[in-house]
Amino acid sequence: MNFSFGVAKPLYAKARHPRLLIGENDLPALRRLIHGAPGRTLAAAIRKKTEPCVRQILECRDLPALIERNQTCFWPHPQEWFLWTLHDMALLGRLEDRAELVEAVVRVFLALPGLPGKVGGSDQFYYLPPLFIPLAYDLIAEGLPQEDRARFAAWALERYIRPVLAAYRANYLKNAGGNGTIGAMQIALTTLLCITGEPGAPDLAAQREELLQWFEATLHTAIGPDGYPEEDTGYGNVVAGNLALVAEMVRRAGLYDVYRACPRFARYGRSMLHFALPWGDSLMATGDHGDQMRDREFVLARLAVETRDPALLWLLGSLSYAHNRTFIADFMPGFEFEVRLRKGFQAPPTALSLLTLNDMRGAAHPAKVGTPRAFRDRGRGIVSFRSGWDADATLAIFDGSQRSPSGQGHAHDSAGHFSIAALGEYFAIHAARYNIEQNCHNVVLVDGQSGRSTDGEWRMSYYHGLLIAYQPDPFCDFAAVDSSHQHNCYWARRYLGLVKGPGAPAYVWTVEDINKANDWAEFWWQLHTCPENTIALRGAEATITGWRHGNHLDVAFALPDPASFSPAHTLALAQDVATSSSYKYVSPPEHYVSRFARPADMVHGPVFMRPRLLAKVGGYNGRFMALMIPRRKGDQPAQVERLASLDNSLAVRITFRDVEDTLIFAYEHNLLEAGDVKGRGQWCVVRRARRSRRVLARTLGQGTALRAGGRHLAGR
Incomplete structure (x- = not known):
């Protein structure tokens, strides 16, 4: 496919479709692609996924009512999968000349102007209709009668473009990094590109320039200076995937070249490499959703080409969301699954995979191409250290919890939180969505309480942290975080190191420095571990055993010299089961846990219940050290x-x-x-x-x- 800057400009000038991501001259190459492996395999999987949706559309007696009833959902539910598969249906229908597929898509577009809801309804404020709606329309537009195209264009203008501009004009640039505002912008901009030049459509140049300005502001706020998404590996990845689609549309149109004008966006793919679990099948969750990377088949494939980084293709083909476990168990069984395209490489069965299939060749493991083992995003203040790129390597994520005022909505009290994977086990986890407070993170609680309370609600944190040191090193990586605001105390700092090198497993150490109020307090050091991992206490030490392979993480502590303070610091270990801090929003947690086939599936986020190790240190200050040392099953500690x-x-x-x-x-x-x-x-x-x-x-x-x-x- 041709994604060159300005390649579609003549198509816009002549009001021709398709043009958003492909042109008519790309269709013959795509037809050849689906008649050979692995294109044939991918097309068959898309066919399997879309067949129930085609039947649903063709058999529905009141399509406008069905669409209106379901279009405001944040994620697709079974009754609305057909909206999310429109692009798949439209492309496959064109490539295979299948009349029933095209007919199903046409029926949806004929139904949209008849939606009974009020113009400018609440659905404009999120991601729906999905970007796949303008992409699908682009593929079937020239087969529609002129009057139907004019009707759709008029509806789209009044339903999305004008209401979004009116609703967000006063505040968009103040909140350009928030997923809600971004959702509105991208729907308005892609819909505008879709209907430009349609019968009866007015000159939209002024609206286009305003939306392009919003889009550029979003690129600089939703993505950090080193490529990490402001809203982390859940919401942030959803936003980044959608931005990639918009970026390629405006680039083809000759309106904005994201790779020249916004280098931070080009760094997004490399940043995500650093959050892949060592065994590669998913990312570490870092924020208020889960470990998802929607549209990875498009954004990673395109970035791999533009940045000449084949390791991004390794990530694309290694990740898998066939588990359907992100957010709620079995959320989309039969909708989200993976297709094995070659040994060790899979991709989702989507039209986007077809468009980038040729670009998926030449994947290379990060170790083969010399991908660095340390990463920091200066905006978000988050750090990734790993001992290597092998499946048994130790990976430590350390969160400074720096947050942008332009991306409010999903911040956690996570300053100083660490996540650890080692020896194929997920030892220290981020509990993700609904787990906002400090008591849901691997940080120290003062007197067993979060520094800031959400009063049981699911809402963002209002207090930020600060990454104050970052020092990668061949032997011992080091970083430090100031969490004083979130701890609500005189000062609170945490230091973390990852020790690597020959002769021993790579291990993590933390040093605490907390002063609550110049008085005695009890400092609860926490480690939330993956459900189904077990914790064993042995006096002043503990061992966590992973459920995946039975390997261990030994945890030990060092306190100040007893002579330094009177009375001396004390230490007592305990364990319990931690639950969500948003207990008014998700209660009882057992109800949600029961929806998962096994508790460990929750690790993809949110984790409603999980084992927690506690080290309760009493003292006039919270100054002590913790060591977390991975150990293979059967080895001596x-x-x-x-x-x-x-x-x-x-x-x-x-x-x-x-x-x-x-x-x-x-x-x-x-x-x-x-x-x-x-x-x-x-x-x-x-x-x-x-x-x-x-x-x-x-x-x-x-x-x-x-x-x-x-x-x-x-x-x-």
Whole structure:
């Protein structure tokens, strides 16, 4: 297919269809495509998906009423799948010359102007009608009588374009990153492109320029400077997928070249690579929906071509949403499924997959093309660290919870939250939708309570966090977050490191620095784990066992020297089952859990109930360290020992079978001294071979000097 800038400009000038994503001259190539593998396989799957929808349309006696009744749903329900498959039906009907498919699509467009609802109704404010409606109309328009085209154009103008402009003109640029406003803009803009030049349609140049301005504002607010979507891997990915469709339409029309004018959008695909679970079948959930990536077959294929990044095709073909588990169990069985196009590569059965099928060739694993293992989005303040690109690698996501005022609606109190996957297990999860407060995230609670309460409602967080450090390193990655606003205390900071390197599994450490109010408090360190994982407590340590392979995550803690405070810090471990903070909105949680075939399916989001590990640290401040060390089933756990160190610092020795790590963290004074390790900096990690005592790796964090065993390692 030809997605070049301005390629469709002559078609708009002559008022010809199709033109939005393809032209009439693309149809012969597509027909050849579906007669050979894998196009034949893909077309057969689209046929299977659309057949019930075709019957539903052709047998319906009151199509306008059916559409009106269901078009305001946020996601398609069985009774309205036909709206979401219109593009599939229209393209397959044209390619296979199947009259019944085209007839079904035509009936919908003849019915739309007869909708009984009021003009400018509430459906304009979300994503419906889906972008597939203008795409479908574009494919069948020239087969309609002139009067029907004029009727549809007049209806579309009064139902969507003018009402959206009137409703959002005063505030769009203040909220250009919010999914609701974006939904209205993209429907109005794509519908305008669809009816431009139609019989009876007025000159829409002024409206087009205004909507294009909104679109450009959205690109710069819905997508962060490094490509990460403002509303995370759920809503944010839905928005990004739709923006990709709009971007290609206006690019073909010669109106705006997103790849030249907005580099951050071109970075979106690479950003999502960093949130793929190590085994590749889904993303880590990071926000107020789930781990979904709708329209990945289009956005990733196009970005792979434009950015020359074949790793994006690996992501496209590795992800799978055949589980139908995002949001609610079995939400769309029979509608969302995957088609195996070749070994290890699948895609959804959609018209968009057909349009990009040729671009799906040449996928390459991220390890093969040298994809970096660390990522940060400077706008959203979110970090991804991983030890490698193999399926057993350790992946740690760390959330700074920076939020844009232009994308309000779905922010969580997630500053300092971490998610961890390792050895094929999902050990520390993000609970996603309906889990807004701190008590639903892997953060520290002060006196067992969230810093800010939503009073049981499902609403956004009003308080932001801040990513204050980001330091990728070959041996130990490091980042830090300030969560003081969300904790509602004097100050709250969390530091996180991912230790990699030879001789030991890659593990995660966190250091807390919380002052509630210059007084004693109990600080509850939390780890929410995947449903069906189990937690075992062993005194001051705990082990989480994954349900996927039976591998483990050992968790240990280090407190300040007992002599540092009177009374000394205390530690008690516990476990419970955590539920949604939006208990007034989703109650009882057991009702929702029962809708899933198995509890672990909830991990795709939202997670209504999950096991939670608690480490309750009492003290005059929340200053302590946690270590999370993956371990294969059957292996012996590493030994964690607190080392004597200078006051106002923490130090541990971690002993593995062949290597030994010394980890020291200093609060404020930068004096790193424990055992035979001496340095000047905020923190350090030194790895040595147990037998030879040879230093194998070391990292000094924000420091000037480091020595071990009398040997100079870094700095002066």
